[in-house]
Amino acid sequence: MTHRDPGRARPAPTLEMVAALAGVSRATVSRVVNDSPAVDPQRARAVRDAIAALNYVPNRAARSLASRRTQAVTLVLPESTSKVFTDPFFASVIEGIAGYLAETEYTLTMILSSESSPEKTRRYLLGGNVDGALVVSHHSGDNSWARVSGSLPVVFAGRPLVGEAASHYVEVENEPGAAAATDLLLSRGRRNIATIAGPQDMPAGIDRLAGWRRALAGAGLDSSRVEFGDFTPASGAAAMRRLLARGAPIDGLFVASAQMAAGAYSVLASHSLRVPGDMAVVGFDDDEFAAALTPALTTVHHPVTGLGARMAEKLVALIEGRPVERVTRLGTSLVLRGSA
Amino acid sequence: MTHRDPGRARPAPTLEMVAALAGVSRATVSRVVNDSPAVDPQRARAVRDAIAALNYVPNRAARSLASRRTQAVTLVLPESTSKVFTDPFFASVIEGIAGYLAETEYTLTMILSSESSPEKTRRYLLGGNVDGALVVSHHSGDNSWARVSGSLPVVFAGRPLVGEAASHYVEVENEPGAAAATDLLLSRGRRNIATIAGPQDMPAGIDRLAGWRRALAGAGLDSSRVEFGDFTPASGAAAMRRLLARGAPIDGLFVASAQMAAGAYSVLASHSLRVPGDMAVVGFDDDEFAAALTPALTTVHHPVTGLGARMAEKLVALIEGRPVERVTRLGTSLVLRGSA
DNA sequence: CCACCCCGTGAGAGCGCTCTCTGCGGCAGC
DNA sequence: GCTGCCGCAGAGAGCGCTCTCACGGGGTGG
Numbered sequence: 001m002t003h004r005d006p007g008r009a010r011p012a013p014t015l016e017m018v019a020a021l022a023g024v025s026r027a028t029v030s031r032v033v034n035d036s037p038a039v040d041p042q043r044a045r046a047v048r049d050a051i052a053a054l055n056y057v058p059n060r061a062a063r064s065l066a067s068r069r070t071q072a073v074t075l076v077l078p079e080s081t082s083k084v085f086t087d088p089f090f091a092s093v094i095e096g097i098a099g100y101l102a103e104t105e106y107t108l109t110m111i112l113s114s115e116s117s118p119e120k121t122r123r124y125l126l127g128g129n130v131d132g133a134l135v136v137s138h139h140s141g142d143n144s145w146a147r148v149s150g151s152l153p154v155v156f157a158g159r160p161l162v163g164e165a166a167s168h169y170v171e172v173e174n175e176p177g178a179a180a181a182t183d184l185l186l187s188r189g190r191r192n193i194a195t196i197a198g199p200q201d202m203p204a205g206i207d208r209l210a211g212w213r214r215a216l217a218g219a220g221l222d223s224s225r226v227e228f229g230d231f232t233p234a235s236g237a238a239a240m241r242r243l244l245a246r247g248a249p250i251d252g253l254f255v256a257s258a259q260m261a262a263g264a265y266s267v268l269a270s271h272s273l274r275v276p277g278d279m280a281v282v283g284f285d286d287d288e289f290a291a292a293l294t295p296a297l298t299t300v301h302h303p304v305t306g307l308g309a310r311m312a313e314k315l316v317a318l319i320e321g322r323p324v325e326r327v328t329r330l331g332t333s334l335v336l337r338g339s340a
Numbered sequence: 341m342t343h344r345d346p347g348r349a350r351p352a353p354t355l356e357m358v359a360a361l362a363g364v365s366r367a368t369v370s371r372v373v374n375d376s377p378a379v380d381p382q383r384a385r386a387v388r389d390a391i392a393a394l395n396y397v398p399n400r401a402a403r404s405l406a407s408r409r410t411q412a413v414t415l416v417l418p419e420s421t422s423k424v425f426t427d428p429f430f431a432s433v434i435e436g437i438a439g440y441l442a443e444t445e446y447t448l449t450m451i452l453s454s455e456s457s458p459e460k461t462r463r464y465l466l467g468g469n470v471d472g473a474l475v476v477s478h479h480s481g482d483n484s485w486a487r488v489s490g491s492l493p494v495v496f497a498g499r500p501l502v503g504e505a506a507s508h509y510v511e512v513e514n515e516p517g518a519a520a521a522t523d524l525l526l527s528r529g530r531r532n533i534a535t536i537a538g539p540q541d542m543p544a545g546i547d548r549l550a551g552w553r554r555a556l557a558g559a560g561l562d563s564s565r566v567e568f569g570d571f572t573p574a575s576g577a578a579a580m581r582r583l584l585a586r587g588a589p590i591d592g593l594f595v596a597s598a599q600m601a602a603g604a605y606s607v608l609a610s611h612s613l614r615v616p617g618d619m620a621v622v623g624f625d626d627d628e629f630a631a632a633l634t635p636a637l638t639t640v641h642h643p644v645t646g647l648g649a650r651m652a653e654k655l656v657a658l659i660e661g662r663p664v665e666r667v668t669r670l671g672t673s674l675v676l677r678g679s680a
Numbered sequence: 681c682c683a684c685c686c687c688g689t690g691a692g693a694g695c696g697c698t699c700t701c702t703g704c705g706g707c708a709g710c
Numbered sequence: 711g712c713t714g715c716c717g718c719a720g721a722g723a724g725c726g727c728t729c730t731c732a733c734g735g736g737g738t739g740g
Contacts, residue, residue, distance in 0.1 A: 012466070012491070014726055025690045030728060038688060060467040061405040062726030065695045070401065072469070074449070084425075085434065086628075091425030098452055107464050109414070109449035112438055124447050127400040128352070128696090129412070151352070354696055365720045370698060378718060402696030405725045468726090 013054040022050035033058055064128065073101070073315055074109045074130045076121065078137060084112065087231070087259065088287040089304060093136055093157060096308020104316055106131070125152055132315045137202070153318040155311045158203045159327075168318060170310045170328040174204055174284075177300040177332035178211025181254050181282040184298070186219050188280050188340055190252030194225030196239040196264060198256040205231075208256040208284055225250060229260045233289075236260025240267040251279060252340070258283045258290040261297055261339075280340035295338030302332045353394040362390035373398055404468065413441070413655055414449045414470045416461065418477060424452065427571070427599065428627040429644060433476055433497060436648020444656055446471070465492055472655045477542070493658040495651045499543045499667075508658060510650045510668040514544055514624075517640040517672030518551025519558075521594050521622040524638070526559050528620050528680055530592030534565035536579040536604060538596040545571075548596040548624055565590060569600045573629075576600025580607040591619060592680070598623045598630035601637055620680035635678030642672045 019029045024043055031039050032047040039047075050056075064070040075097060077084050084090050094110075101108050109130065111121060125133055125148050132153035148154060149167065156169035185193050195212045198205030209226065216223040227242045229235030236255060240263065243250060255261040261283040265275065273279050275295055283290055286301035310328050317324045359369045364383055371379050372387040379387075390396070404410040415437060417424050424430050434450075441448050449470065451461060465473055465488050472493035488494060489507065496509035525533050535552045538545030549566065556563040567582045569575030576595060580603065583590060595601040601623040605615065613619050615635055623630055626641035650668050657664045 012468070012726095015728095016726075026727080027690060027692095027729080028688090031689090034728085040688065043689090057463050057466040059405070059726050060464075060469050061401045061410070062468075062695090063728075065399070065401040065405050065697085066726075066728040068695075068728095085431030086425075086428070088426070094425065094452070102460075107451070107460065107469075109451070111447065111449070112434070120442075120447065123397055126352070126397040128402075129400050129447075352696095355698095356696075366697080367699080367720060367722095368718090371719090374698085380718070383719090399696050402725090403698075405727085406696075406698040408698095408725075 012059065013056045015056075015058070018047065018050045018054055018056050021054065022046045069319075070129060070131050071105050072107045072109055072130045073132045073134065073312070073319070074111055074125070075134045075136065076125075077110060077112050078135070088289065089285065090136065092287070092304035093308040093311075096305035096310075097134060097312045098308075099305070100309040100312035101316075106316060122148060131319045134311050134315055153315060155315040155318065157307060157311055161201070161203065168314055168324065168326050170307055170314060170330065171203065172302040172307060172330050173332055174207035175211040175214070177284065177302060178208040178254065178256070179215040180211075180332070180334055181284065181300050182212045182215035184282055184334060184336075185252035185254065185280055185340060186215065186221075188252070188276075190280050191221060192225070192249045193221065193252035193254065194227075194243050194250045195254045196236055196243070196256060196260050197226055197228050198260075199230050200228065205256060212254050229256075229263070231257040231259055233259045233263035233266075236263030237267050238263070240264035244271060253279055253281045255281060255283045258285040258287050258293075258297055258299055261299075262289045262293060265293055275339050282334075282340045286335055290335075290337075293339070298337045298340040299335050300332050301335045303330050306330060352399065353396045354399070355396075358387065358390045358394055358396050361394065362386040409659075410469060410471050411445050412447045412449055412470045413472045413474060413652070413659070414451055414465070415474045415476065416465075417450060417452050418475070423572075428629065429625065430476065432627070432644035433648040433651075436645035436650075437474060437652045438648075439645070440649040440652035441656075446656060462488065471659045474651050474655055493655060495655040495658065497647060497651055501541070501543065508654055508664065508666050510647055510654060510670065511543065512642040512647060512670050513672055514547035515551040515554070517624065517642060518548040518594065518596070519555040520551075520672070520674055521624065521640050522552045522555035524622055524674060524680060525592035525594065525620055526555065526561075528592070528616075530620050531561060532565070532589045533561065533592035533594065534567075534583050534590045535594045536576055536583070536596060536600050537566055537568050538600075539570050540568065545596060548594075552594050569596075569603070571597040571599055573599045573603035573606075576603030577607045578603070580604035584611060593619055593621045595621060595623045598625040598627050598633075598637055598639055601639075602629045602633060605633055615679050622674075622680045626675050630675075630677075633679070638677045638680040639675050640672050641675045643670050646670060 015026050015029050019026045022029065022043070024047060028039060028043060029047050032044050060070070075094065077090070098108055111124060132155070133148070134155050134157070136157040154168065156167055158171045159169055160167045182193060193216060195209065197209040200206055200209070213223045225243065225248060227239035229239045236257070236259065239260065244267070253264065255264055261281060264281070268275060268279055275281050281297065283297045283299035286299050290297040290299045307330060310330070314324055314328065355366050355369050359366045362369065362383070364387060368379060368383060369387050372384050400410070415434065417430070438448055451464060472495070473488070474495050474497070476497040494508070496507055498511045499509055500507045522533060533556060535549065537549040540546055540549070553563045565583065565588060567579035569579045576597070576599065579600065584607070593604065595604055601621060604621070608615060608619055615621050621637065623637045623639035626639050630637040630639045647670060650670070654664055654668065
């Protein structure tokens with residue numbers, strides 16, 4: 001069998017056709033479609049009937065050409081596909097974004113920029129496809145955003161490392177959260193506290209490490225027990241192994257992501273180190289990894305869904321020209337479970 | 341601080357402006373942009389210079405209005421956000437799609453239809469936003485696609501349960517794969533073979549169960565040991581519990597997804613049943629779950645990334661009016677690891 | 681009873697691009 | 711030397727919609 005139907009079948013009905021059927025002008029149909037004020041109710045009804053009869057859907061291209069708006073925003077994910085789809089963080093952020101946008105007239109598109117060339121992404125963003133962009137997980141290397149955000153409203157998840165002063169963003173208070181987590185370990189009487197930190201080219205990685213450092217400094221303790229991961233379980237396991245290989249005593253551990261904590265747990269188990277007995281552990285991220293561990297992970301909770309929602313809210317406000325706070329900071333809380 | 345910049349800043353350069361700067365007509369610029377044949381090389385160069393000087397990007401809305409094409413396709417995911425972002429299957433499919441499209445001029449957008457209303461999704465698809473759609477994981481309840489696919493090229497992942505005869509799709513040979521898996525268990529001398537099947541409103545669930553049934557029937561064995569899950573680990577665990585609670589002896593198990601196998605493993609462990617000694621297990625899906633289990637899961641491998649790539653390929657061909665096979669079937673292979 | 685509004689409507693001018701069609705210049709053929 | 715092509719460029723007509731503007735008719739106030 002071969003192809004049956006190149007392109008769309010019957011030509012789509014147009015405003016013009018609706019107007020003809022309803023016996024009014026195009027302008028009136030347009031008013032009804034955009035439910036603008038003050039159209040004679042009877043005519044409006046006739047128009048609606050005609051729309052239903054023709055199964056009319058406004059052509060987005062024409063509309064956006066005429067109105068210079070697209071009613072679409074895009075979520076740019078500069079991570080590799082598999083990372084995006086494995087990390088519960090992204091799922092929650094997207095849930096928050098999609099949830100907020102569902103209330104509005106905006107539709108969400110996504111673009112995995114690792115899969116397309118940067119040039120293609122740029123053309124997509126600047127080519128009038130979207131009214132604004134949301135950017136998640138930008139590493140410091142990504143300076144392409146400076147160019148784009150001059151011409152298009154952009155909201156970042158997390159403080160951008162370049163061009164921070166001019167950017168709109170929503171961030172979690174990583175540093176205070178990490179400090180609080182470390183303080184908890186201190187309050188449990190731990191004094192040899194290590195950390196598995198995140199990538200140092202991302203604000204979440206940098207700030208969580210800084211919080212840990214500040215807390216230890218406040219207690220006059222040594223903050224040399226640091227190993228780094230990339231937020232994945234495997235990297236957490238590797239970092240844990242390196243930490244143990246150092247030979248220095250460790251009785252407390254702050255891990256910058258729940259996924260890395262999961263990796264660390266498996267290494268601790270293979271070394272017959274008990275949590276929290278031998279090693280009190282506090283993580284960051286209150287996701288399914290945190291809850292699924294045994295013992296369940298005491299962790300820093302942050303509102304990830306809220307992060308997404310606030311990003312979307314900020315972007316829509318920006319697009320519509322409403323006053324917007326440039327920066328939104330979301331607080332964290334400590335969730336006490338079994339690991340510390 | 342308040343907002344700084346509603347909408348885009350400077351008005352975007354247009355074809356007209358490029359034409360003026362290059363000293364040619366709009367038509368010529370258009371030819372260069374679409375690298376159509378036969379433009380005087382010198383003029384073409386002048387045009388390119390002008391484009392670069394103005395940092396010109398063609399306006400998509402205008403282009404698609406005039407050409408009746410958008411150069412964009414969308415991936416529709418009718419699952420809940422968290423499910424999409426947790427299941428490695430989706431990640432791989434998307435990887436395949438994005439990989440293929442990266443070679444083309446098409447951009448990929450995604451729409452999580454669970455988050456938007458079906459009406460919004462329909463308007464998006466029919467509103468001229470995209471040239472075609474890819475649909476993954478449609479349950480039998482989803483008959484909304486029939487309406488859409490009349491007006492827009494659509495390619496499904498897996499055989500659609502409604503409107504199969506008219507649909508373009510790419511599917512994995514689930515039934516033969518499941519039969520082969522079951523045959524392996526038979527060849528290992530197992531005779532009391534159970535299955536944890538997938539949802540019976542999805543082809544993958546239906547066909548894998550059918551393959552298991554056929555293999556057992558071929559061997560003249562009983563095929564009553566069936567429990568159902570929804571492809572998630574938790575549902576696999578629950579199904580395993582129900583299977584064991586029946587009290588009938590079981591020495592072989594075919595699980596319709598690696599994720600469910602992971603769930604089943606944990607239940608087997610808690611019943612002190614050893615794999616493969618007490619229970620030989622064969623799964624379906626060769627993903628990270630399968631490899632991470634202990635013992636590693638013997639499983640049916642199917643080309644998930646290839647599935648995505650072939651879907652994208654088929655859709656693009658459909659859009660461009662090239663001849664296309666209506667159905668593509670992808671074979672499976674058995675990956676022997678420790679569990680059977 | 682006339683001037684003034686105001687409300688609902690239609691006409692019409694684009695939005696930025698594509699694409700057909702016409703036209704112009706140069707070359708080959710007779 | 712004239713006709714016929716062919717190759718390349720420009721003119722111009724839309725694509726389907728939005729939005730401003732002007733208009734007509736029915737109140738209201740003086």
